[in-house]
Amino acid sequence: MYPNDGFRELERQECLRLLAKVPVGRIVHTRQALPAVLPVNFSLDGDGAVLLCTSAASELARAVDGTVVAFEADEVDAVAHSGWSVVVTGAAAVVRDPEEHERLTRTGPRSWAPSPEEVFVRIEPELVTGRELVGGRSLYGVHLSP
Amino acid sequence: MYPNDGFRELERQECLRLLAKVPVGRIVHTRQALPAVLPVNFSLDGDGAVLLCTSAASELARAVDGTVVAFEADEVDAVAHSGWSVVVTGAAAVVRDPEEHERLTRTGPRSWAPSPEEVFVRIEPELVTGRELVGGRSLYGVHLSP
Known part of the structure; x- marks a missing residue:
């Protein structure tokens, strides 16, 4: 992301392993020409x-x-000044293929508040980046502050 | 944000009160024509x-x-399916006025890893929006899932 800012860059597989640990991230997109951010479970x-x-009726869909959207998740310890942040950037699309929809009904995320007609949105992992934020005075000398 | 999605919209003052409770948020901007998201203390x-x-040397500055950037903070309880999310949207600028810089040196945020030359970035609160996310089966009938 910002290679000269002193963070440790994370490899794609490490990013995906961290992402799998958390239930909620934030989808970043454009709304009425302004940046918009919304936490969602995933x-x-x-x-x-x-x-x-x-x-299916949601404005988000x-x-x-x-x-193209960005999806970010993180875990930050504000006391230790440590944590991580991962961003997946890629094309987002509502899943329209009936077989794929059926598969995701069985294996995909559940809405926290089920509605009569639900859709799945898939964000392609075209770019997966992440950084580790280790305490400001740590061995690594890296930090959260940008 | 998405008025028809069943969330409770928060007033500006309520948004600012919630923002003041948390040490870290996420700045959303554009980098190389792609959406970029970075957690920062504030x-x-x-x-x-x-x-x-x-x-002063950071790429973020x-x-x-x-x-124009968006700055988001939230607190989400993944078990209770509740929480809040607040977004401040406005112009961002490095503080160049020496008196203002001096004032912020005394009263503004501290970098988690001090560097020799630091700058303050100010995001104008032109648009302050927020939503409360109360458990899917709550009295309010509002929820996190978009």
Whole structure:
């Protein structure tokens, strides 16, 4: 991300392993020409794609379908000044293939508040980046502050 | 944000009160034409502006100076399916006025890893939005899933 800022860059597999540990991330997209951010629960598909489940009528599904989005998750310890942050950047699309939808109904994320008609949104893991944030005075000399 | 998604919208003052409770948020900007997201520690100025402190040499300071950014913070309880999310959207700028810089040196956020030359970045609170995410089966009938 910012290679000269003193963070430890994480490898793709390490990023995906960390992402799999947390239930909630934040989808970043554009809304009315302004940046928009929304926390959502998610799961990872076998290939590292980020999967969301939302109401078919939701504005989010319409807003991100067919666009490039970023999906971020992190864990930060504000006392130790340590943690990690991972960002998946890629095309987002509502899953329209009936077989794929059926598969995700069995194996994909569950909506925290089920609605009558749900859709899955898939974010392709085209770019997976991450950084480790180890305490400011640690052995590594890396830190959270940008 | 998405008024028809069943979340409770939060008033500006409520948003700022919640923001003041947490030490870390995420700055959303554009980098090489792609959405970029980075967790940072912050504090709030008296007027609700978001203040960051970073190395003068950081890529973040250059990337956001003079652009419109979003700054998001949240607290989510993945067990109770509840929490809140607040977004401040506005122009970001490196503080160049010496008196203002001096004031922030005394009252502004501290970098988690001090560097020899630090700058403050101020994000104007032009748009302050938030939503409360109360458990899917709660009295309010609102939820996190978008």
